[in-house]
Amino acid sequence: MQKVSPFLWFNGTAEKAIDFYSTVFPGTKIGKIMRASSAGPGPEGQVLTIGFELFGQQFTALNYPSDFRFTEAVSFVVDCKDQAEVDYYWDCLSEGGEPRDCGWVRDKFGVFWQITPTRLIDLMTDPDPNIAARAATAMMTMQKIDIARLEQACAAG
Template identity: 40%
Template sequence: MQNQIYPCLWFDGQAKEAADFYCTIFKDSKITTDTPMVVNFEINGKKFMGLNGGPKYKFSPATSFVIECETQEEIDFYWEKLGEGGTYNQCGWLDDQFGVSWQIVPVILNKLMSDPEKSERVVQAFLKMSKFEIQKLIDA
């Protein structure tokens, strides 16, 4: 038997609003269950639970969702859509309007970081960035 593992996101009464928001951004997404306490939804075929648990707990960057992007256009799209009403941070991180942390990163970053001759220059380049810029990383 394989146990399914999925995240439960604790909201202060905004679980449905958050699920609706995410479903407008990710093409392959849908709400599967909507009750006053719990909203289950899927993003890119992955299950999530939104819990209306109240104000006791808040999100932090200690837990974040990573979106790997092939192109600068994808980075720009997710950066703009998820960051709207939220907070843009350094090195591809943002907090959305609900406080959930996201990392919008280029797929090529792993390859660039594993090149011993280039990795330090890449790190120095992205430390100066808020949103990742693929061409500047490649040129570093």
């Protein structure tokens, strides 16, 4: 087990969320599932937690009703090597959710994701401050990040 890993509180939808993530992220691994005992909490046999792994990152999903909600204060970055990956993850995670600005998506379970092409980071950390500024300016006009538009904006200077 990793020394530190995210623990996500789903309001009774953890099983559905993990099933969904298993279809979106190739190679997802499901780990230990903890169920309520006769002592609780919740009905005996109800799933309480599900361990899962996305690309080697371990997570735990808590499956218990509450008033807690996910916010943008915590999000997960999906590093995408090309536009095809950006399009794939954007389309999958925004379905039933909410596309946001600058490559952010809230999925249908309320979890926030940043669908980020590696090229965006390369351009925004370019040693030439003009290129970095043009990349940032272009990104700020987008919801889903378009690598070709970023490249055009950076070359236009």
